[in-house]
Amino acid sequence: MQKPLADEIRPELLEEMVGQNHLLDKGTTFRKFIDSGHISNMIFYGPPGTGKTTMANIIAKKANMSLYKLNGTTASTDDIKKIIAEVNGLFNTNGILLYLDEIQYLNKKQQQSLLEFVENGDITLIASTTENPYFYIYPALLSRCTVFEFKAIKNSEVEKGLLRAAKKLDVSLEKEALSLLAISCNGDMRKALNNLEFLANSLTKSKKITKKMVDSLIDKANISYDRSEDKHFDNLSALMKSLRGSDPDAAVFYLAKMLEAGDLIAACRRLLCSASEDVGMAYPNIIPIVKAAVDSALQLGMPEARLPLSNAAILIATAPKSNSGVIAIDTAISDIHQGKGINVPRSLQNTHYDGEDANVKGQNYKYPHDYSHHWVRQQYLPDDIKDAKYYIYQDNKFEQALKEYWEKVKK
Numbered sequence: 001m002q003k004p005l006a007d008e009i010r011p012e013l014l015e016e017m018v019g020q021n022h023l024l025d026k027g028t029t030f031r032k033f034i035d036s037g038h039i040s041n042m043i044f045y046g047p048p049g050t051g052k053t054t055m056a057n058i059i060a061k062k063a064n065m066s067l068y069k070l071n072g073t074t075a076s077t078d079d080i081k082k083i084i085a086e087v088n089g090l091f092n093t094n095g096i097l098l099y100l101d102e103i104q105y106l107n108k109k110q111q112q113s114l115l116e117f118v119e120n121g122d123i124t125l126i127a128s129t130t131e132n133p134y135f136y137i138y139p140a141l142l143s144r145c146t147v148f149e150f151k152a153i154k155n156s157e158v159e160k161g162l163l164r165a166a167k168k169l170d171v172s173l174e175k176e177a178l179s180l181l182a183i184s185c186n187g188d189m190r191k192a193l194n195n196l197e198f199l200a201n202s203l204t205k206s207k208k209i210t211k212k213m214v215d216s217l218i219d220k221a222n223i224s225y226d227r228s229e230d231k232h233f234d235n236l237s238a239l240m241k242s243l244r245g246s247d248p249d250a251a252v253f254y255l256a257k258m259l260e261a262g263d264l265i266a267a268c269r270r271l272l273c274s275a276s277e278d279v280g281m282a283y284p285n286i287i288p289i290v291k292a293a294v295d296s297a298l299q300l301g302m303p304e305a306r307l308p309l310s311n312a313a314i315l316i317a318t319a320p321k322s323n324s325g326v327i328a329i330d331t332a333i334s335d336i337h338q339g340k341g342i343n344v345p346r347s348l349q350n351t352h353y354d355g356e357d358a359n360v361k362g363q364n365y366k367y368p369h370d371y372s373h374h375w376v377r378q379q380y381l382p383d384d385i386k387d388a389k390y391y392i393y394q395d396n397k398f399e400q401a402l403k404e405y406w407e408k409v410k411k
Helices: 029-036 052-062 077-085 108-119 155-169 175-184 189-202 211-217 220-225 230-244 248-260 264-282 286-300 306-318 324-337 397-410
Strands: 042-045 066-071 096-101 123-129 146-149
Touching: 029 052, 042 052, 052 066, 052 096, 052 123, 066 077, 077 108, 108 123, 155 175, 155 189, 175 189, 175 211, 189 211, 230 248, 230 264, 230 306, 248 264, 248 306, 264 286, 264 306, 264 324, 264 397, 286 306
Parallel strands: 042 123, 042 146, 066 096, 096 123
Antiparallel strands: none
């Protein structure tokens, strides 16, 4: 059986890889670390076809380690145990490197079975995932690994890989065909190579792949939007900034562009985000309204999904704006990162026994509902930040009404 082109020409050296310049450029920490030959546990996170498997192969060869591969979609606990049994094998004197693809599909118990051997160095783990590792990987295992993000490969880099593959296939590419193939793969090198191989195998007399041939193969909407390249993020940014800038016409335009490209999920996420980030406390009821619109869109699917989403975009763009919630949470997070507010005030702690050595007995918590207007003055923030102000009322009707109410109560 013939190997796929992507496997046939898989790079064997770091210099042959395309993309991931933020990791591979000489002088980067990652490149220096790999070149040193000292390999540690890593997690590669990013979209498919960006070189995660290729990188693991090169690293294993560079370190002269025995490479074992498992895929989380098919691997069982027994498969993991078999590799663990090989730890002290005759042919593994330089150590075992386990490449675990799609690790997010392993359950907690399976991930836990690796912990002991990863921790003592018997196995070096390189895992890959297309999902956020902080959501899908067991925390104890995650804490023993360094996460590296792989990004969608830029069009110019994809073109380099396609030219190398075309030479291997002994075919030529029109300039426009090359550009079109690169754009249409959305940063997925494997997809670009598969498309090239398909076109090459369809050739009869001529050995040239033309733009017309590529046109007949690829999805037009996908190209015009370029969902995983710079234009994708440009459109996401333009939608958010149009919503924030209260321009309903621009907001609807960029929303339409995303929907026509089939990017329904990204459009929904941006609308949900903007409702909280940009409107927020100026009109808090917008959040459940936009959530309902998004739920309706996801149930309806395209093309009907455009209807509730268009309404949501116009509502967000024309609503009063406030970022007081963003400022409040980001300022609080900044204080946490600086080590502030570690100790919760005694009156708020979830405890009812003070101990024999406690200088002050009793929790002394005041129950607000026992007081006028359901409020009583007491300290809620930790001692070292007891006077901190995170939420600042902004000058919109809703927040000013809140401010007036609480000023009256607290006097």
